[in-house]
Amino acid sequence: MNRSIFLSIATFLLMTVAVYGQTSEKLVSSKSNIKFFSTTPAEDIEANNTASVSTINIESGEVVFSVPMQGFEFEKSLMQKHYNSDKFLDTKTHPKAKLKATILNLDQVNFSEDGSYSADVEGELTIKDVTKPIREKGTITVKGNQIALNSIFNITLADFQITFAKGKPSSNIAKKLEITVEAEYEQN
Numbered sequence: 472m473n474r475s476i477f478l479s480i481a482t483f484l485l486m487t488v489a490v491y492g493q494t495s496e497k498l499v500s501s502k503s504n505i506k507f508f509s510t511t512p513a514e515d516i517e518a519n520n521t522a523s524v525s526t527i528n529i530e531s532g533e534v535v536f537s538v539p540m541q542g543f544e545f546e547k548s549l550m551q552k553h554y555n556s557d558k559f560l561d562t563k564t565h566p567k568a569k570l571k572a573t574i575l576n577l578d579q580v581n582f583s584e585d586g587s588y589s590a591d592v593e594g595e596l597t598i599k600d601v602t603k604p605i606r607e608k609g610t611i612t613v614k615g616n617q618i619a620l621n622s623i624f625n626i627t628l629a630d631f632q633i634t635f636a637k638g639k640p641s642s643n644i645a646k647k648l649e650i651t652v653e654a655e656y657e658q659n
Contacts, residue, residue, distance in 0.1 A: 496528055496529050496530040496531075497526050497529075498526060498527045498528075498529060498618060498656035498657070500523075500524060500525035500655060500656050501656065501657055502654070503521060503523045503524070503525055503536075503653065503654040503655070504520070504521050504651075504652075504654075505520045505536075505543075505650070505651070505652055505653075506518065506520070506650070506651040506653075507650050508648065508649045508651070509644060509645035509647070509648050509649070510645060511644065511645050516545070516550060516644070516645075517545075518543040518544060518545045518550070520539070520542040520543045520544070521542070522539050523536055523537060523539065523542070523654075524536070524537045525537075525620075525654045525656075527620070527656060531573070532573045532575070532577035533571070533572075533573055534570070534571075534572045534573065534574060534592060534620075535569070535570065535571050535572075536568075536569065536570040536652070536654075537567055537568075537569055538567060538569070538570075539566060540555075540560060540562040540565065540566055540568055541555060541566065560599060560633060561599065565600055568597060568599075569596075569597045570594060570595070570596050570605070571595055571597075572592045572594025572595070572605065573592070573593060573594055574590050574592055574611075575591040575593055580611050582611075582613060583613070585613050585615070586612075586613055587610055587611070587612045587613075588610070588611045588612075589608065589609075589610060590609045590610065590611050590620070591608055592606070592607050592609055592622070593605070593606045598626075598631040599632055599633060601631045601632050603630055603631065608622065608624075609621060609622030609652070610622070616657055616658040617655060617657060617658075618655070618656040618657070618658060619655050619656075620652065620653070620656070621651075621652065621653050621654075623649065623650070623651050624649075624650055625649055625650065627646060627647050628644070628645075628646060628647070628648065629646065
């Protein structure tokens with residue numbers, strides 16, 4: 472009787488390892504850069520964030536980015552102060568932005584063959600606790616076991632309730648920002 476219990480437990484453990492020990496189809500970014508850029512007659516504003524985390528599920532096409540908002544670095548400290556303030560992005564109250572989307576044309580992207588593939592992405596972008604639908608294009612480049620995702624798109628700040636009501640900063644901020652996304656992933 473003890474032997475049958477032992478065999479049952481051993482079989483259960485082997486099945487568990489076989490099911491959960493398989494290689495994940497989820498790629499995790501090892502390096503990313505989210506950049507935003509705006510231009511106005513007063514000045515250009517650019518900030519970079521290399522602290523975001525991203526995953527791509529190569530079976531379902533799900534793409535997720537989590538971006539710590541205080542991770543954006545500016546050339547001028549005053550720009551950073553205005554950006555993080557409760558009058559603009561209020562990054563203490565709203566510490567992260569998130570993109571959760573799906574690659575619509577996943578059947579046209581071959582993650583196991585070197586090449587450059589156009590990717591149509593649709594999902595939701597959340598900034599400052601405001602979620603809006605998003606549909607953009609990007610490029611997925613496969614080279615060996617390295618995968619890179621790149622995209623450039625625009626967002627309208629007012630869509631995410633990001634505004635300065637009055638004062639000098641309101642005239643120095645463009646109504647739309649150009650967002651550049653660059654992320655690198657590794658396959659096992």
